[in-house]
Amino acid sequence: MHTLVKQTAISAMILMTSACTVRISEETFIASDKAPTTFTTEFTQKLQQALPDHLIAPVQLTARDNVSLNGFYIDNPNSKITLVFFQGNGMKIEPYSLSALTTLSALNTDIFVMDRRGLGASEGKPRIKNIVSDAQQQLDYLHQQYQPTKIILHGYSLGSFIAADLAKNNTINALVLHGSATNADDWVDEKTPWYMAPFMSVEMPEDFRKIDNEKVVAQYYKGPLLVIAGENDEEVPVGLSEKLYAASKSANKELIIVPNAGHQGMLTEAKTMAQYHAFIDAL
Structure with a gap:
Protein backbone atom coordinates (compact mmCIF):
# COMPACT_ATOMS: atom_id res chain seq x y z
CA MET A 1 0.00 0.00 0.00
CA HIS A 2 2.70 2.51 0.98
CA THR A 3 4.63 1.53 -2.16
CA LEU A 4 1.60 2.49 -4.22
CA VAL A 5 1.31 5.82 -2.43
CA LYS A 6 5.02 6.36 -2.91
CA GLN A 7 4.84 5.68 -6.63
CA THR A 8 1.89 7.99 -7.15
CA ALA A 9 2.69 10.77 -4.67
CA ILE A 10 4.35 12.92 -7.28
CA SER A 11 2.98 11.65 -10.58
CA ALA A 12 -0.71 11.41 -9.61
CA MET A 13 -1.07 13.84 -6.73
CA ILE A 14 1.00 16.78 -7.97
CA LEU A 15 -0.48 18.24 -11.12
CA MET A 16 1.68 19.94 -13.70
CA THR A 17 -0.20 23.05 -14.75
CA SER A 18 2.41 24.54 -17.07
CA ALA A 19 5.94 23.90 -18.24
CA CYS A 20 7.34 25.56 -15.12
CA THR A 21 4.60 25.47 -12.45
CA VAL A 22 3.67 22.61 -10.14
CA ARG A 23 0.37 22.84 -8.30
CA ILE A 24 -0.32 20.75 -5.20
CA SER A 25 -3.98 20.49 -4.21
CA GLU A 26 -5.64 18.94 -1.19
CA GLU A 27 -8.02 17.00 -3.43
CA THR A 28 -5.23 15.20 -5.26
CA PHE A 29 -2.61 14.92 -2.53
CA ILE A 30 -4.68 13.61 0.39
CA ALA A 31 -5.78 10.04 -0.39
CA SER A 32 -9.50 9.32 -0.04
CA ASP A 33 -12.10 6.67 -0.86
CA LYS A 34 -15.29 7.15 -2.83
CA ALA A 35 -17.35 5.83 0.09
CA PRO A 36 -16.70 4.54 3.63
CA THR A 37 -16.39 0.81 4.27
CA THR A 38 -17.54 -0.58 7.62
CA PHE A 39 -15.03 -2.68 9.55
CA THR A 40 -15.67 -6.36 8.93
CA THR A 41 -16.24 -8.86 11.71
CA GLU A 42 -13.37 -10.88 10.25
CA PHE A 43 -10.90 -8.01 10.65
CA THR A 44 -12.03 -7.24 14.21
CA THR A 62 -19.58 12.34 15.06
CA ALA A 63 -17.53 15.28 13.85
CA ARG A 64 -18.75 18.86 14.19
CA ASP A 65 -20.10 18.77 10.63
CA ASN A 66 -21.95 15.47 11.31
CA VAL A 67 -19.38 13.28 9.56
CA GLN A 87 -1.47 6.94 10.18
CA GLY A 88 0.16 7.77 6.88
CA ASN A 89 -1.52 8.95 3.70
CA GLY A 90 -3.89 6.25 2.42
CA MET A 91 -3.23 3.97 5.42
CA LYS A 92 -6.59 2.49 6.44
CA ILE A 93 -7.07 0.50 9.62
CA GLU A 94 -8.58 -2.32 7.58
CA PRO A 95 -6.80 -4.02 5.93
CA TYR A 96 -3.43 -2.25 6.26
CA SER A 97 -2.89 -1.63 9.98
CA LEU A 98 -3.08 -5.06 11.60
CA SER A 99 0.69 -5.50 11.50
CA ALA A 100 1.42 -1.93 12.67
CA LEU A 101 -1.00 -2.16 15.60
CA THR A 102 0.38 -5.55 16.61
CA THR A 103 3.90 -4.12 16.55
CA LEU A 104 2.92 -1.05 18.57
CA SER A 105 1.20 -3.24 21.16
CA ALA A 106 4.66 -4.45 22.22
CA LEU A 107 5.11 -1.03 23.85
CA ASN A 108 2.56 -2.15 26.48
CA THR A 109 0.36 0.94 26.19
CA ASP A 110 -3.25 1.42 25.23
CA ILE A 111 -3.65 2.40 21.56
CA PHE A 112 -6.20 4.80 20.08
CA VAL A 113 -6.47 4.79 16.28
CA MET A 114 -9.09 6.23 13.94
CA VAL A 132 -6.85 18.80 12.26
CA SER A 133 -10.24 19.61 13.78
CA ASP A 134 -11.19 15.91 13.84
CA ALA A 135 -7.92 15.03 15.58
CA GLN A 136 -8.57 17.59 18.31
CA GLN A 137 -12.04 16.14 18.83
CA GLN A 138 -10.55 12.65 19.08
CA LEU A 139 -8.06 13.82 21.70
CA ASP A 140 -10.85 15.49 23.70
CA TYR A 141 -12.85 12.26 23.53
CA LEU A 142 -9.85 10.30 24.79
CA HIS A 143 -9.54 12.54 27.85
CA GLN A 144 -13.26 12.39 28.62
CA GLN A 145 -13.81 8.69 28.03
CA TYR A 146 -10.60 7.05 29.25
CA GLN A 147 -8.70 9.58 31.42
CA PRO A 148 -5.21 8.27 30.59
CA THR A 149 -2.42 9.25 32.96
CA LYS A 150 -0.06 9.88 30.04
CA ILE A 151 -0.62 10.52 26.33
CA ILE A 152 1.87 9.82 23.54
CA LEU A 153 1.09 11.22 20.09
CA HIS A 154 2.66 9.07 17.36
CA GLY A 155 2.40 10.44 13.84
CA TYR A 156 3.58 8.46 10.84
CA SER A 157 4.36 10.23 7.56
CA LEU A 158 1.39 12.53 6.77
CA GLY A 159 0.05 11.69 10.24
CA SER A 160 3.12 13.31 11.80
CA PHE A 161 1.79 16.74 10.80
CA ILE A 162 -1.47 16.05 12.63
CA ALA A 163 0.35 14.80 15.74
CA ALA A 164 2.68 17.80 15.79
CA ASP A 165 -0.16 20.26 15.33
CA LEU A 166 -1.94 18.74 18.35
CA ALA A 167 1.27 18.91 20.37
CA LYS A 168 1.40 22.65 19.71
CA ASN A 169 -1.89 23.32 21.51
CA ASN A 170 -2.35 20.45 23.99
CA THR A 171 -0.57 19.09 27.04
CA ILE A 172 0.93 15.71 26.15
CA ASN A 173 3.69 13.52 27.58
CA ALA A 174 5.60 12.69 24.40
CA LEU A 175 5.61 13.27 20.66
CA VAL A 176 6.81 10.67 18.16
CA LEU A 177 7.51 11.80 14.59
CA HIS A 178 7.98 8.75 12.39
CA GLY A 179 8.98 8.98 8.72
CA SER A 180 8.32 12.69 8.97
CA ALA A 181 9.10 15.74 6.87
CA THR A 182 9.81 19.19 8.27
CA ASN A 183 7.24 21.03 6.17
CA ALA A 184 5.65 20.94 2.71
CA ASP A 185 8.18 23.27 1.10
CA ASP A 186 11.18 21.23 2.27
CA TRP A 187 9.53 18.02 1.13
CA VAL A 188 8.87 19.40 -2.35
CA ASP A 189 12.47 20.65 -2.55
CA GLU A 190 13.77 17.21 -1.61
CA LYS A 191 11.55 15.49 -4.16
CA THR A 192 12.40 17.86 -7.01
CA PRO A 193 15.31 16.71 -9.23
CA TRP A 194 18.14 19.24 -9.12
CA TYR A 195 18.04 19.69 -12.88
CA MET A 196 14.37 20.75 -12.77
CA ALA A 197 14.55 23.09 -9.78
CA PRO A 198 15.73 26.21 -11.68
CA PHE A 199 12.79 25.93 -14.07
CA MET A 200 9.99 25.22 -11.60
CA SER A 201 7.74 27.13 -9.25
CA VAL A 202 5.37 25.49 -6.77
CA GLU A 203 1.83 26.50 -5.86
CA MET A 204 0.13 24.92 -2.85
CA PRO A 205 -2.75 25.78 -0.50
CA LEU A 225 10.50 13.99 21.41
CA LEU A 226 11.35 10.82 19.51
CA VAL A 227 12.18 11.08 15.80
CA ILE A 228 12.29 7.82 13.81
CA ALA A 229 13.68 7.79 10.26
CA GLY A 230 14.61 5.18 7.66
CA GLU A 231 18.18 5.37 6.40
CA ASN A 232 17.03 4.61 2.83
CA ASP A 233 13.67 6.38 2.89
CA GLU A 234 13.08 7.73 -0.62
CA GLU A 235 9.60 9.09 0.08
CA VAL A 236 10.67 11.27 3.03
CA PRO A 237 14.49 11.55 2.93
CA VAL A 238 16.30 11.01 6.21
CA GLY A 239 17.78 14.51 6.07
CA LEU A 240 14.37 15.97 6.87
CA SER A 241 14.18 13.95 10.09
CA GLU A 242 17.69 15.04 11.01
CA LYS A 243 16.64 18.64 10.43
CA LEU A 244 13.62 18.17 12.71
CA TYR A 245 15.78 16.73 15.46
CA ALA A 246 18.28 19.58 15.18
CA ALA A 247 15.51 22.21 15.30
CA SER A 248 13.92 20.79 18.46
CA LYS A 249 14.39 22.73 21.69
CA SER A 250 13.46 19.71 23.80
CA ALA A 251 15.79 18.76 26.62
CA ASN A 252 14.68 15.14 26.14
CA LYS A 253 14.96 14.23 22.49
CA GLU A 254 16.15 11.19 20.60
CA LEU A 255 16.78 10.42 16.92
CA ILE A 256 16.64 6.84 15.66
CA ILE A 257 17.85 6.24 12.11
CA VAL A 258 16.91 2.68 11.19
CA PRO A 259 19.66 1.05 9.08
CA ASN A 260 18.64 -0.07 5.57
CA ALA A 261 14.98 0.86 6.17
CA GLY A 262 12.83 2.70 3.67
CA HIS A 263 9.57 4.50 4.37
CA GLN A 264 8.04 1.22 5.53
CA GLY A 265 9.26 -1.30 8.04
CA MET A 266 11.07 0.99 10.48
CA LEU A 267 9.25 -0.46 13.47
CA THR A 268 9.91 -4.08 12.49
CA GLU A 269 13.57 -3.62 13.47
CA ALA A 270 13.99 -5.07 16.98
CA LYS A 271 16.55 -2.51 18.12
CA THR A 272 14.27 0.34 17.11
CA MET A 273 11.40 -1.03 19.16
CA ALA A 274 13.71 -1.61 22.14
CA GLN A 275 14.79 2.04 21.96
CA TYR A 276 11.17 3.14 21.60
CA HIS A 277 10.21 1.07 24.65
CA ALA A 278 13.05 2.60 26.67
CA PHE A 279 11.93 6.09 25.62
CA ILE A 280 8.43 5.42 26.97
CA ASP A 281 9.72 3.85 30.17
CA ALA A 282 11.72 7.00 30.88
CA LEU A 283 8.71 9.33 30.65
Whole structure:
Protein backbone atom coordinates (compact mmCIF):
# COMPACT_ATOMS: atom_id res chain seq x y z
CA MET A 1 0.00 0.00 0.00
CA HIS A 2 2.70 2.51 0.98
CA THR A 3 4.63 1.53 -2.16
CA LEU A 4 1.60 2.49 -4.22
CA VAL A 5 1.31 5.82 -2.43
CA LYS A 6 5.02 6.36 -2.91
CA GLN A 7 4.84 5.68 -6.63
CA THR A 8 1.89 7.99 -7.15
CA ALA A 9 2.69 10.77 -4.67
CA ILE A 10 4.35 12.92 -7.28
CA SER A 11 2.98 11.65 -10.58
CA ALA A 12 -0.71 11.41 -9.61
CA MET A 13 -1.07 13.84 -6.73
CA ILE A 14 1.00 16.78 -7.97
CA LEU A 15 -0.48 18.24 -11.12
CA MET A 16 1.68 19.94 -13.70
CA THR A 17 -0.20 23.05 -14.75
CA SER A 18 2.41 24.54 -17.07
CA ALA A 19 5.94 23.90 -18.24
CA CYS A 20 7.34 25.56 -15.12
CA THR A 21 4.60 25.47 -12.45
CA VAL A 22 3.67 22.61 -10.14
CA ARG A 23 0.37 22.84 -8.30
CA ILE A 24 -0.32 20.75 -5.20
CA SER A 25 -3.98 20.49 -4.21
CA GLU A 26 -5.64 18.94 -1.19
CA GLU A 27 -8.02 17.00 -3.43
CA THR A 28 -5.23 15.20 -5.26
CA PHE A 29 -2.61 14.92 -2.53
CA ILE A 30 -4.68 13.61 0.39
CA ALA A 31 -5.78 10.04 -0.39
CA SER A 32 -9.50 9.32 -0.04
CA ASP A 33 -12.10 6.67 -0.86
CA LYS A 34 -15.29 7.15 -2.83
CA ALA A 35 -17.35 5.83 0.09
CA PRO A 36 -16.70 4.54 3.63
CA THR A 37 -16.39 0.81 4.27
CA THR A 38 -17.54 -0.58 7.62
CA PHE A 39 -15.03 -2.68 9.55
CA THR A 40 -15.67 -6.36 8.93
CA THR A 41 -16.24 -8.86 11.71
CA GLU A 42 -13.37 -10.88 10.25
CA PHE A 43 -10.90 -8.01 10.65
CA THR A 44 -12.03 -7.24 14.21
CA GLN A 45 -11.61 -10.91 15.09
CA LYS A 46 -8.11 -10.96 13.57
CA LEU A 47 -7.19 -7.88 15.60
CA GLN A 48 -8.47 -9.54 18.77
CA GLN A 49 -6.62 -12.77 17.98
CA ALA A 50 -3.39 -10.83 17.38
CA LEU A 51 -3.85 -9.03 20.72
CA PRO A 52 -5.51 -11.64 22.96
CA ASP A 53 -4.69 -9.83 26.21
CA HIS A 54 -6.29 -6.57 25.06
CA LEU A 55 -9.87 -5.35 24.93
CA ILE A 56 -10.74 -4.18 21.41
CA ALA A 57 -13.44 -1.50 21.56
CA PRO A 58 -14.90 0.05 18.39
CA VAL A 59 -15.10 3.85 18.54
CA GLN A 60 -17.56 5.98 16.61
CA LEU A 61 -17.41 9.78 16.78
CA THR A 62 -19.58 12.34 15.06
CA ALA A 63 -17.53 15.28 13.85
CA ARG A 64 -18.75 18.86 14.19
CA ASP A 65 -20.10 18.77 10.63
CA ASN A 66 -21.95 15.47 11.31
CA VAL A 67 -19.38 13.28 9.56
CA SER A 68 -19.01 9.81 11.11
CA LEU A 69 -15.46 8.89 12.15
CA ASN A 70 -14.60 5.32 13.13
CA GLY A 71 -11.74 3.45 14.73
CA PHE A 72 -10.67 1.42 17.76
CA TYR A 73 -9.54 1.85 21.33
CA ILE A 74 -7.19 -1.02 22.15
CA ASP A 75 -7.12 -1.36 25.92
CA ASN A 76 -4.12 -2.91 27.63
CA PRO A 77 -5.46 -3.75 31.12
CA ASN A 78 -2.01 -3.16 32.63
CA SER A 79 -1.57 0.35 31.28
CA LYS A 80 -2.93 3.85 31.82
CA ILE A 81 -0.71 5.30 29.09
CA THR A 82 -2.38 5.81 25.72
CA LEU A 83 -0.53 5.98 22.42
CA VAL A 84 -2.57 7.86 19.81
CA PHE A 85 -1.54 6.64 16.36
CA PHE A 86 -2.02 8.93 13.35
CA GLN A 87 -1.47 6.94 10.18
CA GLY A 88 0.16 7.77 6.88
CA ASN A 89 -1.52 8.95 3.70
CA GLY A 90 -3.89 6.25 2.42
CA MET A 91 -3.23 3.97 5.42
CA LYS A 92 -6.59 2.49 6.44
CA ILE A 93 -7.07 0.50 9.62
CA GLU A 94 -8.58 -2.32 7.58
CA PRO A 95 -6.80 -4.02 5.93
CA TYR A 96 -3.43 -2.25 6.26
CA SER A 97 -2.89 -1.63 9.98
CA LEU A 98 -3.08 -5.06 11.60
CA SER A 99 0.69 -5.50 11.50
CA ALA A 100 1.42 -1.93 12.67
CA LEU A 101 -1.00 -2.16 15.60
CA THR A 102 0.38 -5.55 16.61
CA THR A 103 3.90 -4.12 16.55
CA LEU A 104 2.92 -1.05 18.57
CA SER A 105 1.20 -3.24 21.16
CA ALA A 106 4.66 -4.45 22.22
CA LEU A 107 5.11 -1.03 23.85
CA ASN A 108 2.56 -2.15 26.48
CA THR A 109 0.36 0.94 26.19
CA ASP A 110 -3.25 1.42 25.23
CA ILE A 111 -3.65 2.40 21.56
CA PHE A 112 -6.20 4.80 20.08
CA VAL A 113 -6.47 4.79 16.28
CA MET A 114 -9.09 6.23 13.94
CA ASP A 115 -9.54 6.14 10.19
CA ARG A 116 -9.27 9.80 9.25
CA ARG A 117 -12.17 11.30 7.37
CA GLY A 118 -12.59 10.21 3.79
CA LEU A 119 -10.68 6.98 4.29
CA GLY A 120 -11.58 3.44 5.29
CA ALA A 121 -14.49 3.37 7.70
CA SER A 122 -14.79 7.16 8.11
CA GLU A 123 -17.02 9.46 6.09
CA GLY A 124 -16.34 12.87 4.59
CA LYS A 125 -13.95 14.68 2.29
CA PRO A 126 -10.49 15.26 3.78
CA ARG A 127 -9.02 18.74 3.97
CA ILE A 128 -6.20 19.90 6.20
CA LYS A 129 -8.49 22.04 8.36
CA ASN A 130 -11.08 19.36 9.02
CA ILE A 131 -8.47 16.63 9.59
CA VAL A 132 -6.85 18.80 12.26
CA SER A 133 -10.24 19.61 13.78
CA ASP A 134 -11.19 15.91 13.84
CA ALA A 135 -7.92 15.03 15.58
CA GLN A 136 -8.57 17.59 18.31
CA GLN A 137 -12.04 16.14 18.83
CA GLN A 138 -10.55 12.65 19.08
CA LEU A 139 -8.06 13.82 21.70
CA ASP A 140 -10.85 15.49 23.70
CA TYR A 141 -12.85 12.26 23.53
CA LEU A 142 -9.85 10.30 24.79
CA HIS A 143 -9.54 12.54 27.85
CA GLN A 144 -13.26 12.39 28.62
CA GLN A 145 -13.81 8.69 28.03
CA TYR A 146 -10.60 7.05 29.25
CA GLN A 147 -8.70 9.58 31.42
CA PRO A 148 -5.21 8.27 30.59
CA THR A 149 -2.42 9.25 32.96
CA LYS A 150 -0.06 9.88 30.04
CA ILE A 151 -0.62 10.52 26.33
CA ILE A 152 1.87 9.82 23.54
CA LEU A 153 1.09 11.22 20.09
CA HIS A 154 2.66 9.07 17.36
CA GLY A 155 2.40 10.44 13.84
CA TYR A 156 3.58 8.46 10.84
CA SER A 157 4.36 10.23 7.56
CA LEU A 158 1.39 12.53 6.77
CA GLY A 159 0.05 11.69 10.24
CA SER A 160 3.12 13.31 11.80
CA PHE A 161 1.79 16.74 10.80
CA ILE A 162 -1.47 16.05 12.63
CA ALA A 163 0.35 14.80 15.74
CA ALA A 164 2.68 17.80 15.79
CA ASP A 165 -0.16 20.26 15.33
CA LEU A 166 -1.94 18.74 18.35
CA ALA A 167 1.27 18.91 20.37
CA LYS A 168 1.40 22.65 19.71
CA ASN A 169 -1.89 23.32 21.51
CA ASN A 170 -2.35 20.45 23.99
CA THR A 171 -0.57 19.09 27.04
CA ILE A 172 0.93 15.71 26.15
CA ASN A 173 3.69 13.52 27.58
CA ALA A 174 5.60 12.69 24.40
CA LEU A 175 5.61 13.27 20.66
CA VAL A 176 6.81 10.67 18.16
CA LEU A 177 7.51 11.80 14.59
CA HIS A 178 7.98 8.75 12.39
CA GLY A 179 8.98 8.98 8.72
CA SER A 180 8.32 12.69 8.97
CA ALA A 181 9.10 15.74 6.87
CA THR A 182 9.81 19.19 8.27
CA ASN A 183 7.24 21.03 6.17
CA ALA A 184 5.65 20.94 2.71
CA ASP A 185 8.18 23.27 1.10
CA ASP A 186 11.18 21.23 2.27
CA TRP A 187 9.53 18.02 1.13
CA VAL A 188 8.87 19.40 -2.35
CA ASP A 189 12.47 20.65 -2.55
CA GLU A 190 13.77 17.21 -1.61
CA LYS A 191 11.55 15.49 -4.16
CA THR A 192 12.40 17.86 -7.01
CA PRO A 193 15.31 16.71 -9.23
CA TRP A 194 18.14 19.24 -9.12
CA TYR A 195 18.04 19.69 -12.88
CA MET A 196 14.37 20.75 -12.77
CA ALA A 197 14.55 23.09 -9.78
CA PRO A 198 15.73 26.21 -11.68
CA PHE A 199 12.79 25.93 -14.07
CA MET A 200 9.99 25.22 -11.60
CA SER A 201 7.74 27.13 -9.25
CA VAL A 202 5.37 25.49 -6.77
CA GLU A 203 1.83 26.50 -5.86
CA MET A 204 0.13 24.92 -2.85
CA PRO A 205 -2.75 25.78 -0.50
CA GLU A 206 -1.76 27.99 2.42
CA ASP A 207 -3.11 25.35 4.81
CA PHE A 208 -0.33 23.02 3.63
CA ARG A 209 2.27 25.57 4.68
CA LYS A 210 0.61 26.22 8.03
CA ILE A 211 1.20 22.67 9.26
CA ASP A 212 4.94 22.85 9.87
CA ASN A 213 6.62 20.22 12.02
CA GLU A 214 9.90 22.09 12.18
CA LYS A 215 8.19 25.23 13.47
CA VAL A 216 6.29 23.22 16.10
CA VAL A 217 9.39 21.59 17.61
CA ALA A 218 11.46 24.77 17.33
CA GLN A 219 8.93 27.21 18.79
CA TYR A 220 6.06 25.47 20.60
CA TYR A 221 6.64 21.91 21.75
CA LYS A 222 9.50 21.36 24.18
CA GLY A 223 8.48 18.05 25.75
CA PRO A 224 9.96 14.59 25.13
CA LEU A 225 10.50 13.99 21.41
CA LEU A 226 11.35 10.82 19.51
CA VAL A 227 12.18 11.08 15.80
CA ILE A 228 12.29 7.82 13.81
CA ALA A 229 13.68 7.79 10.26
CA GLY A 230 14.61 5.18 7.66
CA GLU A 231 18.18 5.37 6.40
CA ASN A 232 17.03 4.61 2.83
CA ASP A 233 13.67 6.38 2.89
CA GLU A 234 13.08 7.73 -0.62
CA GLU A 235 9.60 9.09 0.08
CA VAL A 236 10.67 11.27 3.03
CA PRO A 237 14.49 11.55 2.93
CA VAL A 238 16.30 11.01 6.21
CA GLY A 239 17.78 14.51 6.07
CA LEU A 240 14.37 15.97 6.87
CA SER A 241 14.18 13.95 10.09
CA GLU A 242 17.69 15.04 11.01
CA LYS A 243 16.64 18.64 10.43
CA LEU A 244 13.62 18.17 12.71
CA TYR A 245 15.78 16.73 15.46
CA ALA A 246 18.28 19.58 15.18
CA ALA A 247 15.51 22.21 15.30
CA SER A 248 13.92 20.79 18.46
CA LYS A 249 14.39 22.73 21.69
CA SER A 250 13.46 19.71 23.80
CA ALA A 251 15.79 18.76 26.62
CA ASN A 252 14.68 15.14 26.14
CA LYS A 253 14.96 14.23 22.49
CA GLU A 254 16.15 11.19 20.60
CA LEU A 255 16.78 10.42 16.92
CA ILE A 256 16.64 6.84 15.66
CA ILE A 257 17.85 6.24 12.11
CA VAL A 258 16.91 2.68 11.19
CA PRO A 259 19.66 1.05 9.08
CA ASN A 260 18.64 -0.07 5.57
CA ALA A 261 14.98 0.86 6.17
CA GLY A 262 12.83 2.70 3.67
CA HIS A 263 9.57 4.50 4.37
CA GLN A 264 8.04 1.22 5.53
CA GLY A 265 9.26 -1.30 8.04
CA MET A 266 11.07 0.99 10.48
CA LEU A 267 9.25 -0.46 13.47
CA THR A 268 9.91 -4.08 12.49
CA GLU A 269 13.57 -3.62 13.47
CA ALA A 270 13.99 -5.07 16.98
CA LYS A 271 16.55 -2.51 18.12
CA THR A 272 14.27 0.34 17.11
CA MET A 273 11.40 -1.03 19.16
CA ALA A 274 13.71 -1.61 22.14
CA GLN A 275 14.79 2.04 21.96
CA TYR A 276 11.17 3.14 21.60
CA HIS A 277 10.21 1.07 24.65
CA ALA A 278 13.05 2.60 26.67
CA PHE A 279 11.93 6.09 25.62
CA ILE A 280 8.43 5.42 26.97
CA ASP A 281 9.72 3.85 30.17
CA ALA A 282 11.72 7.00 30.88
CA LEU A 283 8.71 9.33 30.65
